[in-house]
Amino acid sequence: MSGHNYAPPGKCRVFAHRGANREAMENTRNAFDKALRYAIDGIETDVQLSRDEVAVLWHDRFLNKAGLNDKKIDDFDYPQLQTLINPDSENEGIMTLRDFLMTYRQCCHLLIEVKNRDWEPFTRHQTKMRQTLDLIGNDPDQTILVSSFNLASLEYAHCYRVEVPLIYNFEPDQTIADVRRLLITHAFLHGFCLPISSTDQAIVNLLHDYRKCVGVYTCNSDTEITKALQLGVDILISDLPDKALLLRDQ
Template sequence: MVNKCMILGHRGFSAVYPENTRLAFRKALNLGIDGLEFDVQLTVDEVPVIIHDPMVNRTTDGHGLISSMNYLQTQQLNAALDKPEHGFQTVPALHDVLNDAYEVCPEGIYNIEIKVYNDDWKTLIDRVVTVTGQHPLRKRILFSSFHHKCLEYLKASYPSFEIGLLFDREIVEPWYIAKQLKAYSVHLDYQFTSEDIISDCHAKQVPVAVWTVDRPEQIERFIHLNTDFLISNVPDVAKRIRENFANA
């Protein structure tokens, strides 16, 4: 799938624009980066929507669980709470984000993180795959999650999709777990990711993503280490550093 360090906008261009909004996604892709990373959950009427937290309080002007709201209710929320200068931004539906991405960057890579906050994760997987399965971007999608059991279910039920295992702690042989679960990639907290771990994963033909890399010196380091995916809130900075690295 990749042969260079690919830059993915973490929740879009979230350093400047409201995270996980269509505006943030379009602004990221318009930079000419390689794709996006974003989060998906279900509304109570089982519409996949893009939001990180289980509660809408942090990123919108509403209150409560996203899983207790229907889709029409989510469309009344302003998802630009922390960046009001960008006007009213809705909580986007997955199908709208994919349509935008296909229009702007049909050759991009789209890392969809499955957010599991309750026991109904099989329904979440099934509904998300229903949306993605018939979309023109389906072969450009990489699902990830910290909830490895849901990824195991996804891979067993829908084997044509690729999965990436998210880790938020130090782990010695992430490639081994990836092989066990038939995962395409491992997604590691950059703070726990060494040159040896990257080399070992590559030796086992397991691509490595690092998240969330924003400091210029760390961006440069992981590009130098031939990391496969670099997920960043500042994709503009990451792209510039990669270009400088290539021209050096």
């Protein structure tokens, strides 16, 4: 039943979702720096792959948040992506995963979601995952978690680097029956990240019985944050980390 050095449930850790994304453009240095002004426990971010296979921080496939509604992240090589400056980003280009890790791995815990979706060939999924794990490198204290909605990518990651703590992200339509099955078939998983809307005490208790880390996304309202805290989850992901911290610590 054991996970990778899983610690029993304690104080819920608050992770800033793509940085302080209500105060600065998401997944930018400015958003991460603003998040660190609060007493956050961690930062969550997203990894995509440029056309020339550079791991970059970007949530969507399309580049509408950079002002290019009909263009995709994988239409461009990284040097081209660097030139796509959105005025809302305070003149920041798209950040590489390498630069993110170099800057922030010593500041707090990190949750890196590898965005492997069906529109991309699995060979690119593998490349993205290998790059992510290689860039993380040696992490004996396991301060960096790697997550994905793509189970096959996590299976591949486990074979590639068995020591890395891996988190499976649940879709809203997945249930406790899926949890029970995965606890048997994918016992290597360090934990699960669940949508707060469909998370209940039974799922949290089951995962904790198996010593799995429980995260929830994305908790923004007072009701959502309070629910997560009352459920006793390990990681609370929020667009409003300052609010989450206030409710947790009051």
